[in-house]
């Protein structure tokens with residue numbers, strides 16, 4: 001009985017976010033349908049230590065399963081979104097311990113989320129921080145943000161998608177320049193090269209990101225999930241395969257009640273009332 005109670009309590013506490021040490025979680029927006037996860041390790045500029053990434057993965061997974069949530073926002077502080085993986089924690093690991101302990105495997109929980117994730121980036125987004133932002137679906141940046149893959153400066157290569165995601169979304173030359181020099185780019189440059197969707201004054205960034213989350217959360221969650229999957233397929237397959245996949249998803253949308261409601265509402269000149277069905 002006692003065991004049952006404590007397990008139940010632990011589960012509840014985690015959902016509320018109170019048991020997390022390195023992140024804060026809350027629900028935002030007029031309908032409380034946007035999850036906000038704030039990286040909160042200020043002394044280390046939100047360096048992504050193993051414990052932080054484990055908590056982040058756990059929170060993302062829980063919000064992904066929470067039917068009241070339609071979009072997730074991940075942010076940091078005004079000084080740093082995240083200054084990279086934790087160098088102090090990594091410095092003495094070895095090739096064999098990396099394999100044995102499956103280093104970085106749990107980072108993939110973020111990109112496996114079915115719901116749309118928005119990165120709201122102020123300050124440094126370096127190394128693993130830049131890679132974390134790129135695991136999200138949309139990046140909004142504050143005007144003082146800067147992005148970079150400085151791994152080469154400390155004798156390693158990016159390990160959580162930097163070489164692959166920059167190359168795919170911004171082309172070879174930009175990816176090579178960032179990964180071979182470790183140079184940082186400004187928010188304006190990141191916007192110009194398509195890494196970032198929009199740039200806002202730093203103080204307005206979070207509210208804009210939440211507003212975007214609310215807009216996404218007001219759509220059918222079911223259809224938003226399909227749309228996210230379709231866009232992601234573009235990064236993983238040929239154009240013909242991607243077009244075929246998109247067409248199948250388009251056909252499949254007609255099996256949902258939300259498609260019927262969406263089109264009916266258009267014809268009746270009213271707002272749709274999506275049921276996630």
Ligand SMILES: CCC/C=C/C(=O)SCCNC(=O)CCNC(=O)[C@H](O)C(C)(C)COP(=O)([O-])OP(=O)([O-])OC[C@H]1O[C@@H](n2cnc3c(N)ncnc32)[C@H](O)[C@@H]1OP(=O)([O-])[O-]
Nearest residue numbers: 043044045047083084085086087088126127128150159160
């Ligand atoms: C995931 C797969 C592959 C990814 C690999 C990577 O990401 S590799 C990493 C790629 N990233 C990088 O190479 C960037 C490394 N960071 C920097 O270059 C600079 O900190 C800065 C330019 C971001 C800010 O300069 P600033 O003068 O404004 O601030 P400051 O320097 O005084 O820092 C304040 C405190 O934060 C600490 N801390 C900061 N970052 C990390 C970290 N990643 N780790 C641990 N700790 C870190 C710093 O030690 C200090 O604590 P201390 O010693 O006082 O107890």
